[in-house]
Amino acid sequence: MSTDSSMSTDEDASPDPAEVAALRERVDELEQSLAELDDGDDQKRMTIIATKGTLDMAYPPLILASTAAAFGWDVVVFHTFWGLDILHEEKSENLKLSAVGNPSMPMPNAVAALPGMDAMATRMMRNKIDENGTATIGELIDLSLDQGVDLQACQMTIELMDYDEDDFFDGVTTGVGAATALNHMADADVQLLI
Numbered sequence: 001m002s003t004d005s006s007m008s009t010d011e012d013a014s015p016d017p018a019e020v021a022a023l024r025e026r027v028d029e030l031e032q033s034l035a036e037l038d039d040g041d042d043q044k045r046m047t048i049i050a051t052k053g054t055l056d057m058a059y060p061p062l063i064l065a066s067t068a069a070a071f072g073w074d075v076v077v078f079h080t081f082w083g084l085d086i087l088h089e090e091k092s093e094n095l096k097l098s099a100v101g102n103p104s105m106p107m108p109n110a111v112a113a114l115p116g117m118d119a120m121a122t123r124m125m126r127n128k129i130d131e132n133g134t135a136t137i138g139e140l141i142d143l144s145l146d147q148g149v150d151l152q153a154c155q156m157t158i159e160l161m162d163y164d165e166d167d168f169f170d171g172v173t174t175g176v177g178a179a180t181a182l183n184h185m186a187d188a189d190v191q192l193l194i
Contacts, residue, residue, distance in 0.1 A: 045074045046190040047181065053082030055095040055125055061194045062086070062140035069147035078181035080154035084161060087153050087168045092137045097122040145171040152176045
């Protein structure tokens with residue numbers, strides 16, 4: 001094995017000024033990119049798809065949305081099919097609670113299926129809401145809108161249900177479809193189907 005030290009190395013050669021300038025420029029670009037990433041939007045995003053229009057299913061999307069918005073999140077609630085009734089000013093006042101098939105109801109389905117049981121269950125729930133001082137659906141919608149939640153009404157469902165856009169609460173976004181919801185969901189930190 002030879003230990004000949006007469007091999008030529010580039011250690012003694014001075015660096016090419018053009019290469020050094022190019023490397024410095026590239027380092028500056030990378031530092032700028034890193035700074036932009038650090039300055040990026042840290043705001044969390046949530047998309048909720050609301051598909052049910054019963055009294056008990058109207059509360060979860062609105063409570064979650066208004067709470068997330070209170071924490072500074074960017075929130076969209078896309079209402080489709082029966083969930084659209086939540087945003088309908090008249091229908092939202094008359095949302096019902098179904099006693100049949102509801103595992104939390106303290107009665108068997110055979111009893112829950114009797115005429116008038118849905119009305120009784122709804123009345124009981126509304127009394128509980130009033131006694132507890134819980135916000136109404138209308139109040140939660142107003143709160144959500146005031147906090148910047150984008151409450152969206154599915155255009156296809158509006159047409160399917162033959163609703164008029166003027167029937168919805170002021171501030172509700174209409175004319176949107178599934179593509180709009182999907183675009184927000186793609187970038188959301190949290191996606192929920194209720």
